[in-house]
Amino acid sequence: MPAVREVLGVDIGGVIIDRARNDETIASFFDEDYLQTPAIPGAFDALRQLVKQRFGPNVFLVSRCKRGTPLNKGVLEKTEEWLAYHGFFDYTGINPENVRFCDQPFQKAGICREQGITYFVDDRLSVLAHMVSVVPNLFLFRPNMVEVRRSGRSLYGIQRVNSWQEVLKYLLPEGQLAVTG
Template identity: 45%
Template sequence: MARQRVGQQRPGQARSPYRGPGRSRIPTLGVDVGGVIVALAGRDEDTSFFGGRPLETPAVAGVFDALASLTAEPFGTRVHLVSKAGPKVAANTQAWLIHHGFFGRTGIPPTHLHFVRERRDKAPVCERLGVTHFVDDRLDVLAHLDSVEHRYLFLGGIGDQGPDGDVPDWATVIATWAALADLLRESVSG
């Protein structure tokens, strides 16, 4: 399998909006938190909330502006955060989002924050919410999201360095929030 270049879709990967069995799906965005909104301490950790000062963990560059623009158009109120977290990390995540004014800055309602205990549990949440586009920094999570038509592997701005190993045709690799926002708009309007 050929290695996909960062920020590019594979040839023929442009898709029409997903049409579920007997119904049209309205474009709905799902976004992971650790490594996509909140910067990672290291690639092997889910989040960097394990240290003594979780509120000081930085945001991923460009995330606030990109999500604010995507919430304004084209997704509107159909943006959800879906994060794998136990009780301690969930509490730290909520505290971080509040501390950084995330909900006010992006227009995403606090009620659109969903926690699951296992990575594979993101799939039924996405199906229930009608998620058509999902952004995660882990390919193993995206592999579980069969009901999600557009899956984006977010590399958090590590430049042209690609992910470890090959990327399946169903995933689009992206390195920055600015480029991701452009791709998301294109996929909805296309």
């Protein structure tokens, strides 16, 4: 019997690129120095380990980002620039062609279906709620408990994680975890 193809999907804002807590936007992406927005601690190292030790080429970035205009960069263009500026693809080993953008949060579920994603990490419960019947393994990253309480949604089938180190504990067998700072 052939092995089931495992595919990891990862949101970008609030999961790879840090954001201000309790904010709907990536904090400094609206400033001139958006390239200085920090990465989430441990994100690059964890994704590198997941590529090398489990998922190989089967890692996709899936993000809701608005495209800009010729005179005003949108979050989509700034996100692409941020990833390139920080050497994200070279460091993690994720294929830059494995990036998918959409206009609405619910569209992430369709992308996951198309790509056969079996694990997904996002910081928004409202996004994961659309994926419950599509992606068997869902991770709510650094959950905003105000959003969780306000939504009234059950977290059944959604694993809460507070760091990339916790994600690694779920996705890598014991003994394969590297200590990251």
